[in-house]
Structures are given as structure tokens and as C-alpha cells.
Amino acid sequence: MSLLYESALFLFKNRLYRDLKSSLKISHEDRQEILKLQNNKFVRLIDHARINVPYYSQILKNLRDIDDLAGIPFLTKKIIKEKADDLKTKNLKEKDFRKNSTSGSTGETMYFYSDMNNTYAEACAIRGDMFSGWNYGEKKITIWGALRDFHDKPGFKARINQKYLQKSEILSSFNMTEKDIDHYIDFINNFKPSLLIGYPTGLLLIAEHMIKYNRKITVPLTLVSAGETLYDFQREIIEKVFGHGVFNRYGCREVIQIASECEAHNGLHISADHLIAEVVNEKGEPASPGEAGEIIVTDLDNYAFPFIRYKIGDIGILKDPDYRCSCGVNLPMLERVEGRTMDVIVGTNGNRVTGTFWTLFFRHNFKGIEKFQVIQETSNQINIWFEINESYNNRDNETIINEIKKLLGDDLQIEIHVVDEISKTATGKHRWIISKVSPYA
Ligand SMILES: [Zn+2]
Structure with missing residues (x-):
């Protein structure tokens, strides 16, 4: 990052910038240090939730630290729908909440609140994209379809941020006819991003279009697949056409960033400084490393509407906790994400x-x-x-x-x-x- 750029970032988004710096630092520290930070954040969160969130006042009564985690009942989408008011923190102001919702692609839409003071989750998402070799501040294009992201009219500061600081453009994944894809390829070649983010189905459509019409993307860029399960056949075709690896990113609207693939392409690093990810079997007990089970997340940064042991609705496999990745990042890892539990x-x-x-x-x-x-x-x-x-x-x-x-x-x-x-x-x-x-x- 250039000095000028760093200074601009500091002025416009100093909190996010600070979080990004510390999240990058912690990801390279010893695993023990990462787990210590995770535990400290967990203790702080449960102390807050016990006192300020009615739903948790009894549930978290005798809890001390992360060793007691398994004693907390799972938080399901059904509970959130029925008890949303009790899950909302009582000691924050209205401006601290952002009403949010899931896309409803698996059925009914679920409403919840994001914490307006939380920038750490976004920092972890940026860090995850940086595992691909892209640097924060370099141009990126996202091909996306989350309606909410388009409906939220950005204010002046947000527009400046998107255009000049994040240098990002968004293309619609709703329009993917052959004519649209042709335009997208031209747009990419003109805009010259270093990073292209898209659903695997969208990236695959572009790759297949490039084969069919012998079209080329002439700028060097890295690829991040997000928003859907990335299947091996998609990865194979996309990598063959683009000539390099795809980086799989796993997250969701509720807790934002969960895990991202690194240059070793041997699993996804969990944002353990932002959340606790567990994998449990059908009995709700911890799955063994290598065994597929349901992914359970505890968001350590949402104080407005705490997600503690949330059944996110995905199936995944944890890597052995003793495994150390060759890329130098010491965050624990998911072996893979298998898909949705609804699948x-x-x-x-x-x-x-x-x-x-x-x-x-x-x-x-x-x-x-x-x-x-x-x-x-x-x-x-x-x-x-x-x-x-x-x-x-x-x-x-x-x-x-x-x-x-x-x-x-x-x-x-x-x-x-x-x-x-x-x-x-x-x-x-x-x-x-x-x-x-x-x-x-
Ligand atoms: Zn790695």
C-alpha cells in the first residue's frame, strides 16, 4: 500500500483500517495466541449477553469461558424468528443496530440485526480476499446478486469509499446472457481489476463463454469464489480457462466472514479471531477431524444481536487442530464446506x-x-x-x-x-x- 493511500484510508475508514492491520498481524501469530484472543473475546461477549440480552440471561448463567461452550444450547433459525425481540441487546441505541435479513433462498426470510459498530468482520473478509494475493486498495470487480446490497443507497462517504478507496465495481449476476457476459469481459479488460469475485455458477458461465467464443481476459487477476458451494467440476473448468487457482471464500450475511482459502489450496482458514466455528455430528457432539457435520458459529463481534452457537445451515469438515498450513497463516482450518444442510x-x-x-x-x-x-x-x-x-x-x-x-x-x-x-x-x-x-x- 502506498503512503498516500494509507493516509487516505486512515482518514476515511480509520477503524476498519486499524482492524485490518490487527487482523493481519494476529493471523500470523502462534495458534496459542490466536486461541487466547478468541477466548478473551468470548468471555467479553457472554458477560455482555448475560446482562443485556434477555434470551441469554438464563442460558449463560453459569458460564465462565470457552471450555463451557458445549453447554450452550444451539441457536436455530426457528428460535431467531420466534424470539427476535429477546435476542436484541437492551443497552444499545437505535443507531447501533442495522436491520438485516437472510436472502430467503432456503425458504422464509429471517430478520436479524447487525452491529453498526462492528468493523472487524469486514476486516476479516478483506483479509480473506488478501490470501489470494490481491492487496487492499487494488481494484476489484464483484459479480453479485444480493438485492439488499443494491437497494441500500450508499451515502456520499460510502460512494467515495467504494469508488476511490476500495476501487471496486459491482456487476449484476442477474444479467448473465451471452451479450451481458461479452460486455462484462470488455468491462473487466478496460477496468483492469486485480481481483474478480463471483458466485461459482457465474464464474463458470464466464469461463464457458470464453471457451465457446475464444474470448480472453487480458489482465492478470485473481479469482475468489463466494456465495455458493464451489464444486470440484466448477473449479476444474474455471482454473483451466483462467490458467490459475480459484480461492474459495465461505461466509454468510449473518456473521459475514467465516473462512477463506489460501495460496496452499488445501482448505480454508477460519477467522478464529472473529468467530468460533465448531462442527458437530447428528447427536450435536463434536465431529472428529475429517468427519462431516453441521457447522456451528459463534460471532464474537456482534454485540447488537449476539449469535452464540448458531446453526448456520451448512455442512463442513474441520481439519486436524494440529495441522499447520505452509502459507504461514496460523488460523485453524476447515478441510472443506460440503454444502447446505438443506441440500x-x-x-x-x-x-x-x-x-x-x-x-x-x-x-x-x-x-x-x-x-x-x-x-x-x-x-x-x-x-x-x-x-x-x-x-x-x-x-x-x-x-x-x-x-x-x-x-x-x-x-x-x-x-x-x-x-x-x-x-x-x-x-x-x-x-x-x-x-x-x-x-x-
Ligand atoms: Zn494457508
Whole structure:
């Protein structure tokens, strides 16, 4: 960062800037130091929540520190919907709250509050993007579809910040026709960003367009995939076209930044200075390293509406706590994020499969399937939707149904529908799997 740029940042966003500096520093300190900071922040948070947040006054009564974490009941989306008022901190002013909501892509929208005084989570998100080699202050383009981000009219200071300090531009992921993608490629080549952030489905569309029309992105940039599960087949194609690695970023609207992939491309570093991430099995007990389970997060920086042991709705795998990454960052790691808990399809024989199975099954065996969506309507019925190309063969349907029955049970009812376009979610994402009977819901 240049001195001039650093000074400008200091004037405009001194708090975020300070947080970014300290988050970068702590990420390289010994693991013990990181865990010590995490515990200190946790103790401060529970002391606050016990006194000021009605929902937690009894729940956190006898808690001392992070060793007692497992004794706290999980916070679910259902509880948040029913008890939102009790989860709101009583000793803050209205200006300290920002009403926020989830996109509702998995069903009903959930309302909650963000803490206006929290800049640390954003700093962790910037730090995560910096793992890709991009530097804060360099240009970036985000192809995104979160309606809320567009509806929030930025004020003067925010506009100055976006244009001149963050040097960022946003393109819409709702408009991804061939003509739009052509414009986007021109825009990228003219704007010359060092970083391109997008949903994996969006990045894949651009990569496929570049192959089909022999178009090139002529500026060197790094790629961050965010907002959806990044599947291996998407990574493969995107990396082949762009000629370098994709960096997977995992976060959500509620707690912002959770984990980001680094240059070692061997997992994602958890923002352990901003949150506590646990992975639990179906009994709610800690999963072993390497075992898939539900991700539980405790946000250490939201004092307005504390998320303590929140069931975020994703499945992931923790890396061995003794593992040390070759990149030099000492934040603990997630091995991978498997997808949403809502994405688990359950057979009539009790077998369960996550999104990775379906992407492998369809992509590797049936060249005529461009895009798919599997929806489990009831415990014994699934509907499958396809967007197809000219290699599609109707006779494949029988093979597909037979193979799925072998895996998930003979009496499972399976219907296949071919459509021109599978509908997207309200925020422009594609959902590969939707389960209305997920065992985790
Ligand atoms: Zn690393």
C-alpha cells in the first residue's frame, strides 16, 4: 500500500483500517495466541449477553469461558424468528443496530440485526480476499446478486469509499446472457481489476463463454469464489480457462466472514479471531477431524444481536487442530464446506447424499445435461429438472432413474423434467439441490 493511500484510508475508514492491520498481524501469530484472543473475546461477549440480552440471561448463567461452550444450547433459525425481540441487546441505541435479513433462498426470510459498530468482520473478509494475493486498495470487480446490497443507497462517504478507496465495481449476476457476459469481459479488460469475485455458477458461465467464443481476459487477476458451494467440476473448468487457482471464500450475511482459502489450496482458514466455528455430528457432539457435520458459529463481534452457537445451515469438515498450513497463516482450518444442510437428499432406504454426489453423477456420466436441480418434495418423492444440450438422449432417463434407485431405494418416486431454464433464487444464485425433508432442518 502506498503512503498516500494509507493516509487516505486512515482518514476515511480509520477503524476498519486499524482492524485490518490487527487482523493481519494476529493471523500470523502462534495458534496459542490466536486461541487466547478468541477466548478473551468470548468471555467479553457472554458477560455482555448475560446482562443485556434477555434470551441469554438464563442460558449463560453459569458460564465462565470457552471450555463451557458445549453447554450452550444451539441457536436455530426457528428460535431467531420466534424470539427476535429477546435476542436484541437492551443497552444499545437505535443507531447501533442495522436491520438485516437472510436472502430467503432456503425458504422464509429471517430478520436479524447487525452491529453498526462492528468493523472487524469486514476486516476479516478483506483479509480473506488478501490470501489470494490481491492487496487492499487494488481494484476489484464483484459479480453479485444480493438485492439488499443494491437497494441500500450508499451515502456520499460510502460512494467515495467504494469508488476511490476500495476501487471496486459491482456487476449484476442477474444479467448473465451471452451479450451481458461479452460486455462484462470488455468491462473487466478496460477496468483492469486485480481481483474478480463471483458466485461459482457465474464464474463458470464466464469461463464457458470464453471457451465457446475464444474470448480472453487480458489482465492478470485473481479469482475468489463466494456465495455458493464451489464444486470440484466448477473449479476444474474455471482454473483451466483462467490458467490459475480459484480461492474459495465461505461466509454468510449473518456473521459475514467465516473462512477463506489460501495460496496452499488445501482448505480454508477460519477467522478464529472473529468467530468460533465448531462442527458437530447428528447427536450435536463434536465431529472428529475429517468427519462431516453441521457447522456451528459463534460471532464474537456482534454485540447488537449476539449469535452464540448458531446453526448456520451448512455442512463442513474441520481439519486436524494440529495441522499447520505452509502459507504461514496460523488460523485453524476447515478441510472443506460440503454444502447446505438443506441440500441433503434422503433415500427411502435411509441413505443420505450431499450435493457433491449429484454434480459428479450427472457431469461425469451424461454429457447432454447442462444444468440440473434435484428437489426432494417428500420422503419418497424427488423431482429432477434438466437444462439440456443436443447430446441429450431421452433414453438416459431410464438409466438415471435406475441408478438413483439403486442408491436411494427401489420405492423412491423419481420424475424427470426437461426445461429451457431452471429458475434462480431471489439473489440470482443457482441451487443444485433443494430438500424439503432434510434431516438437519
Ligand atoms: Zn494457508
